[in-house]
Amino acid sequence: MKYKTLTVALALLCFVSCKKEAAKTETETTTEPTEEVTMTMPDSATIAKAWQDYATPGEQHALMAKDNGSWTEDMTYWEHAGAEPSKMTMTAESKMIMGGKFQEMTHKGELYGMPFEGISTFGYNNAEEKYISTWIDNMSTGITVLKGTYDAPTKTYKMIGEVIDPITKKPKTSRETITIIDDNTQKLEMFDVGFDGKEFKNMEIIMKRK
Known part of the structure; x- marks a missing residue:
């Protein structure tokens, strides 16, 4: 019974530790800054030529x-x-x-x-x-x-x-x-x-x- 209790205690300890580690990892992941991708709109002549090439x-x-x-x-x-x-x-x-x-x-x-x-x-x-x-x-x-x-x-x-x-x-x-x-x-x-x-x-x- 003693060894069974010890095994259960170790399992619970491991579970709690893993939960804390997962929470820590999740927090670190969500707090990382995200890089925004921006795109400069081409001028009207470039857009018109692109569509003309696409359609020809x-x-x-x-x-x-x-x-x-x-x-x-x-x-x-x-x-x-x-x-x-x-x-x-x-x-x-x-x-x-x-x-x-x-x-x-x-x-x-x-x-x-x-x-x-x-x-x-x-x-x-x-x-x-x-x-x-x-x-x-x-x-x-x-x-x-x-x-x-x-x-x-x-x-x-x-x-x-x-x-x-x-x-x-x-x-x-x-x-x-x-x-x-x-x-x-x-x-x-x-x-x-x-x-x-x-x-x-x-x-x-x-x-x-x-």
Whole structure:
């Protein structure tokens, strides 16, 4: 009983000491002066030029505009790593919108015996200096957003983002590459993350201009 009482007393002493130390630390933390960040407003000419640069399509947008027109899409997809591939054929219509600032592409086909339609937008954010794409379709309620760059030597867009897995309800990485083979042929590859946490290619689309 004596040793039990001593143990309890030591535990209480430790608890009180820790509480005092925590209170002391909290007090010291809250009393530290905070540094205020101030920003000087630019002059009106600088502001006007910044917005003009932000709103003006550039060479990146001109590159996207080369994809205007009608395309056929031969798609191969894999439900998981090592799965047998499935195939389908779609058509796509591509055009520049919003005064040449964005590319809109509508995709139509048949998936699992049901009509399929998807809409993608593609743009280049002059301020962020990155490409950005969005994707929606009639078989989900999510919006996929990817950002990336263009590698001129390989003529490849490299895009990456994060999506919510509808099964686990957790975020996972989504990645795609778009390689310009020639003026009338492109290859799109998409990469997913399996339940084992490893990346695998889940889709490949060969696009040919009609």
